[in-house]
Amino acid sequence: MIRFESVTKRYPDGTVAVDALSLEAPSHQITVLVGPSGCGKTTSLRMINRMIEPTSGRIWIDDRDTATVSPPELRRGIGYVIQHAGLFPHRTIVDNVATVPYLLGQDKRAARKKALELIERVGLPAHFAKRYPAQLSGGQQQRVGVARALAADPLIMLMDEPFSAVDPVVRAELQDEFLRLQAEVGKTIVFVTHDIDEAIKLGDHVAVLRVGGKLAQLATPAELLADPADDFVAGFVGRDRGYRALGFETVSDLPLSPEPTVALGSPLADASRVAQDGWILVVDDSGAPQGWLSVGNGAAPPPDTDQVLPELLHRGGTVAALGGSYRAALDAALSSPTGRGVISDESGRFAGTVTATQVVSLIDARQAATR
Amino acid sequence: MDHRSEDLGFLWDHVWLSAVPVIIGLVIALPLGWLARRYTWTYPPLMSITGLLYTIPSIALFVIVPPLFGLKSLDPLQVPIALTVYSVALLVRVVADGLASVPDEVTQAATAIGFGRMRRLVSVELPIAVPVIAAGLRVATVSNVSLVAVAGTIGMDNLGRLFDQGVQLSTPTAYYPPIVLGIVLCVLLALAFDVLIVLGNRLLTPWRRAVISQ
Numbered sequence: 309m310i311r312f313e314s315v316t317k318r319y320p321d322g323t324v325a326v327d328a329l330s331l332e333a334p335s336h337q338i339t340v341l342v343g344p345s346g347c348g349k350t351t352s353l354r355m356i357n358r359m360i361e362p363t364s365g366r367i368w369i370d371d372r373d374t375a376t377v378s379p380p381e382l383r384r385g386i387g388y389v390i391q392h393a394g395l396f397p398h399r400t401i402v403d404n405v406a407t408v409p410y411l412l413g414q415d416k417r418a419a420r421k422k423a424l425e426l427i428e429r430v431g432l433p434a435h436f437a438k439r440y441p442a443q444l445s446g447g448q449q450q451r452v453g454v455a456r457a458l459a460a461d462p463l464i465m466l467m468d469e470p471f472s473a474v475d476p477v478v479r480a481e482l483q484d485e486f487l488r489l490q491a492e493v494g495k496t497i498v499f500v501t502h503d504i505d506e507a508i509k510l511g512d513h514v515a516v517l518r519v520g521g522k523l524a525q526l527a528t529p530a531e532l533l534a535d536p537a538d539d540f541v542a543g544f545v546g547r548d549r550g551y552r553a554l555g556f557e558t559v560s561d562l563p564l565s566p567e568p569t570v571a572l573g574s575p576l577a578d579a580s581r582v583a584q585d586g587w588i589l590v591v592d593d594s595g596a597p598q599g600w601l602s603v604g605n606g607a608a609p610p611p612d613t614d615q616v617l618p619e620l621l622h623r624g625g626t627v628a629a630l631g632g633s634y635r636a637a638l639d640a641a642l643s644s645p646t647g648r649g650v651i652s653d654e655s656g657r658f659a660g661t662v663t664a665t666q667v668v669s670l671i672d673a674r675q676a677a678t679r
Numbered sequence: 680m681d682h683r684s685e686d687l688g689f690l691w692d693h694v695w696l697s698a699v700p701v702i703i704g705l706v707i708a709l710p711l712g713w714l715a716r717r718y719t720w721t722y723p724p725l726m727s728i729t730g731l732l733y734t735i736p737s738i739a740l741f742v743i744v745p746p747l748f749g750l751k752s753l754d755p756l757q758v759p760i761a762l763t764v765y766s767v768a769l770l771v772r773v774v775a776d777g778l779a780s781v782p783d784e785v786t787q788a789a790t791a792i793g794f795g796r797m798r799r800l801v802s803v804e805l806p807i808a809v810p811v812i813a814a815g816l817r818v819a820t821v822s823n824v825s826l827v828a829v830a831g832t833i834g835m836d837n838l839g840r841l842f843d844q845g846v847q848l849s850t851p852t853a854y855y856p857p858i859v860l861g862i863v864l865c866v867l868l869a870l871a872f873d874v875l876i877v878l879g880n881r882l883l884t885p886w887r888r889a890v891i892s893q
Contacts, residue, residue, distance in 0.1 A: 359791060384793035394788025398806045398886045408792050440889040456792070466791075 309335045310356060310464065310498060315365035317351050317521070325351040326521035328365070333513070335463075336494040340511035342501055344544070348521030349500045353466050356498060357383045369464065384408055387457030387465035387495070391473050393449040395441040401427060401452055402437035408460040419459070426455040431485055447478035454486070458493065467499045471506065483509060504545055508532070508552070516541050530556040554635035559670060562630065562637060564651060564660025572598060574616050579603050587646045590616055595657035597627050597650045627652050630659050638667045686841070690864055693837040696830070697823040697872065700759050701816060704766025705774075711767070712774025713800065726772055733768040737829045740764065758830040765826060766819050773815025777808030810887060813880035817873055824869040828861070838864050 310333040317326040326348040333339035341349040354360040356367055358379040367374045374382055387408075395404050402423045403410075409419035428434055430451040441449055450470060457465055471479045471486075487510065490497065501507055507514045508529040516524045516532070518540055525537040533553040536542035542549075568582040569589045579588045580603040590598045599621030613620075625644040628636035630653050640649030641664040648661035715722040740761040745752050748760055781804045789803045805812075831839015841861030848854040881888070 357791060359787075380793045380795050382793075383791060388788070388791035390784055390788055390791070392782075392784045394782075394784035394791075396785060396789070396803060396807075397782075398803075398884065400886075411793055411798075440886040442886065443889050453788075 309333065309368075309370055310339075310496060311368040312352070313366045313368065315352070315355060315362045315367060317348065317355065317360065318363045324521055326355070326362075329517075329521065329523055331515055331523060331526055333496060333498050335496045337512040338490060338497045338499055338510055339513045339515060340499045340501060340507040341515050341517060342504055342507040342511075342544075343517035343524075344502065344519060346519045347517035349502075349517050350468055351521070352517070353468055353498055353500045356464075356466055357386045357388065384412055384460065385462050385464070387460070387462040389450075389453045389457045389465065389467045389470040391469045392446075393441075393453035393470075395449055395452055395456070397441050400438050400440060401432075401444070404441065404452055405455045405459050407456060408462075412460060423455070423459055426458055427452070429458075430455045430489065445478075447474045447482060450474060450482060451485075454489070458495075463496055465495045465497045467497060469501055470499075472501065472503065479506075486510065508545075516544060551635065554638065554671065555633045557634050557674070558631060559634050559637055559667075560631060561670070562651060562660075562662050563666055564662060565648070567648065567658075567661045569597075569658060570601075570616055572616055572618060576603070576614050576616060579616055585646065587622075589650065589658065589661075590621055591658050597652060597658045599623050600625060600645050602645075625650060630654065634667060634671055637662060638664060638671075641667055686860065686864075689831075689836060689838045689840055690868070692835075693824070693827055693839075693865070693868060696758055696762065696827045696835075696837055697820060697868065700762035701766045701770075701819050701823055703759075703763050704770050704819065705812075705816065707763070707767045708770035708774050711771045712778060715771065715775040716778040722775060725775075729768040729771045732764055737761065737765070737826050738833070741830055741833055753834060758827065758835050761830075762823050762826055766823065769819045769822070770812075770815055773812055773819075774808070777811035777815070778804055780811050781807045806883070809883045810880060813876055813883075817876050820872045820876065821869045824865055824872065828865060838868075 312329045312331050315326060315329045316324065318324050329348075329352060331339075341352055343349050351360055355362050356369075356374065358374060395401075396407070399407075402420055405423035405426055406416075406419040409422065410416065424434060424437055427437055432448060432451055432455075436444065436448070441452070444452065450473075453470065457467075471482045474482065483506065499507075499510060501510075511529055513526060514529055514532050515526045518524045524544075525532065525541045527535075527537075530553060532541070532545055533549045533556075536545055536549075567589050568584065569591045570579045570582065572590055572592050579590075579601055582588060583601075583603045586602060587600045588603055590601050592598055598618065601616060601621055622645050626636070626640050627650045628640035630651055637649060637651065640651065641647065641662060642649070644650060644661075647663055649663065649667070651659045651662055653659040711725060715725045741757060744750065744757050744761045745754060748756070750757055750760075785807065786799065786804065789799045794803065827837050828839035828842065831837050831841070832843055834843075838861050841857040841864075845854065845856075845858035845861070848857065
């Protein structure tokens with residue numbers, strides 16, 4: 309547990325970066341500090357490992373006042389990941405990862421072995437170990453940054469906008485893997501971002517800070533969307549709050565309807581025969597939904613094939629997993645060309661379809677129950 | 680005395696007179712360059728002072744070193760001390776700029792994961808500054824090779840003596856062989872030092888040649 313006790317940072321020129329901040333980041337969970345530029349989120353993060361000293365107030369890690377620990381000793385027990393990864397360009401990937409164990413004077417061979425495990429654990433191939441950072445892409449470097457922070461097995465990790473310098477696709481990938489990794493390692497994490505969507509996606513708790521370093525609200529993502537403390541938080545959290553909140557509620561009782569399917573590679577004639585309303589759902593060999601195929605109803609017949617080929621499929625529809633959120637199920641229905649949302653089971657196979665009306669009535673029923 | 684062994688003696692003197700002051704100069708410039716980087720207000724005055732030192736004509740510096748350092752004239756330390764002054768003058772800026780070439784996020788990451796200041800300097804900042812420092816060493820060494828020759832004209836043994844001999848043998852008619860030999864040996868020596876530093880730099884920075892090879 310990390311506890312801020314009325315922490316203030318005032319600079320000599322009078323600027324107040326953080327103003328009497330009190331908050332608690334619970335153990336084994338992700339607490340996100342989020343806010344616009346100048347809200348003191350990075351300053352707050354850096355006061356935890358004493359990269360910046362508070363003007364007043366205390367920061368506790370469990371029952372230890374951080375001010376009583378020498379900064380290098382304190383920092384070696386805290387993993388730290390920054391925006392551009394900050395890898396050491398002159399050291400190979402494996403040596404970058406093993407940096408903190410080396411600093412702690414651990415056996416070199418054991419440290420390297422651990423580092424190699426971590427490199428694979430963050431999703432990089434083992435042969436990257438001997439490369440230098442310049443040989444890796446930004447996203448790959450960021451993975452190494454996470455591995456380096458984990459190397460000495462710290463209880464705490466501080467992350468300062470670690471995913472904001474990579475493109476959106478890679479960012480989403482890194483976020484998903486980060487959540488998967490955290491499910492395994494269960495670190496106490498304080499995560500700084502200016503991106504509210506990232507905060508809501510990653511945080512167990514989200515602390516919204518306003519300019520001048522004041523805490524505006526500390527809540528779970530669902531609470532934040534459902535019940536913003538004031539106009540500032542509401543504005544910062546942004547539009548579509550009701551719809552986005554549906555992403556946090558899982559739905560277990562979807563009324564699934566059966567749907568005929570054809571496999572990729574089947575004759576087009578078969579597809580036309582079983583199609584109900586001019587559309588037929590196509591699955592692959594394992595039964596995983598691939599997309600809808602338009603047959604008849606005025607669609608131009610494909611020029612030189614008589615088979616169901618991937619390039620003929622409508623690709624717009626999303627697939628929701630059974631046991632996923634209301635939001636995913638509703639989106640599957642809304643994005644489907646047939647109005648029937650495609651739902652898959654745990655192993656990714658087609659399970660059935662659901663309409664938007666059905667999902668909305670489930671949402672209605674649930675809200676009526678909680679009113 | 681046999682000319683060849685005399686010339687070889689001059690060459691050897693020239694070698695150590697060129698190299699040793701650069702090495703000592705680097706050792707002195709490291710803390711000064713670090714200071715200029717660590718306390719940024721010291722950077723402008725340090726650069727002005729070292730810049731001014733470099734403008735002192737070498738022949739004048741050779742002459743004033745003995746009284747300043749309590750040596751007798753033509754003391755064997757006279758030339759190395761003067762050349763060390765020049766090397767320091769050149770290298771303080773080089774060290775400061777080399778340290779400045781280390782990306783901010785790298786020094787921050789090093790601090791954040793628990794490097795002490797000294798350890799960070801030795802195992803992170805200096806290794807990354809090697810290319811910039813090596814470039815400065817090339818300039819300092821080559822410039823030293825030519826400055827050493829000037830000391831030959833005040834009677835210190837090194838390749839500069841060949842120019843002195845050439846001038847003396849050129850009355851009444853010009854006699855070039857010692858001068859040409861001196862120039863050729865100086866150029867070859869400078870070239871050899873340059874190659875050594877470039878090789879050393881390559882050896883110390885394998886990471887700079889690493890390219891993406893999927």
